[in-house]
Amino acid sequence: MSEVGFIFDLDGVIVDTAKYHYLAWKNLANELGFEFTKEQNELFKGVSRKRSLELLLEMGNVKATKEQFDAWMAEKNQDYLAYIEKMDASEILPDVPKVLEFLKSNVIPISLGSASKNAKPILEKVDLLSYFDTIVDGNSVSKAKPDPEVFLIAAEKLRVLPENCIVFEDAVAGVKAANAANMISIGIGDKEVLREANFVFEDFTEISLDFLKKLAKI
Ligand code: B16
Ligand code: MG
Numbered sequence: 001m002s003e004v005g006f007i008f009d010l011d012g013v014i015v016d017t018a019k020y021h022y023l024a025w026k027n028l029a030n031e032l033g034f035e036f037t038k039e040q041n042e043l044f045k046g047v048s049r050k051r052s053l054e055l056l057l058e059m060g061n062v063k064a065t066k067e068q069f070d071a072w073m074a075e076k077n078q079d080y081l082a083y084i085e086k087m088d089a090s091e092i093l094p095d096v097p098k099v100l101e102f103l104k105s106n107v108i109p110i111s112l113g114s115a116s117k118n119a120k121p122i123l124e125k126v127d128l129l130s131y132f133d134t135i136v137d138g139n140s141v142s143k144a145k146p147d148p149e150v151f152l153i154a155a156e157k158l159r160v161l162p163e164n165c166i167v168f169e170d171a172v173a174g175v176k177a178a179n180a181a182n183m184i185s186i187g188i189g190d191k192e193v194l195r196e197a198n199f200v201f202e203d204f205t206e207i208s209l210d211f212l213k214k215l216a217k218i
Helices: 018-031 038-042 049-060 066-084 096-105 119-125 149-158 172-180 209-216
Strands: 005-008 110-113 134-136 165-169 184-188 199-201
Touching (some): 018 066, 049 066, 066 119, 096 110, 096 209, 110 149, 134 149, 149 172, 172 184
Parallel strands (some): 005 110
């Protein structure tokens, strides 16, 4: 049993699927008769599909019956999956494989901790699934980030104490969830936006092997 465990968010950390979520939500908004901007899409990062549709309908001032709501969620996901279908390893964010390889070669357990219900097929598409000892995603949790549930389940599955887990996150809600789980939070993105994180890097190219070794206690 390893002393430490590493947990990766998916969208915004491993791949940039936010652009496909954006296109799919925009298509739905346009169909419902209103615009949806990239700035508005920022609010959807790390947020569950259901909560995202609630926000979208609020933005467009659209009311929905339960049946309509479910149909629009399914429609958005169908649309999103068509974009995902075309993904390949070229969409992996810079230096992610280098970090995963380093952890794997040092036998450090790795988990995914994502809100997405499509996490597994995406990791398969970009050929990274084999690096993960366990996958905790939107199918395994009942409470969305900033609730720590997703990361606490990941720690349990990795059999590592929460305080010995390191979380990579690009969303404010995700950083809050990692902090609430009593884990080390590493923000990937803007220092101003992710100021609650213990450390923040623009991307993985800024993270040195020395820093990883310190985190991994090796
Ligand atoms: P799905 P993450 C999140 O992924 C996305 O950031 C968010 O925009 C999306 O609504 C959510 O997954 C659910 O995705 O519709 O595929 O279940 O950042 O937690 O990896
Ligand atoms: Mg994310």
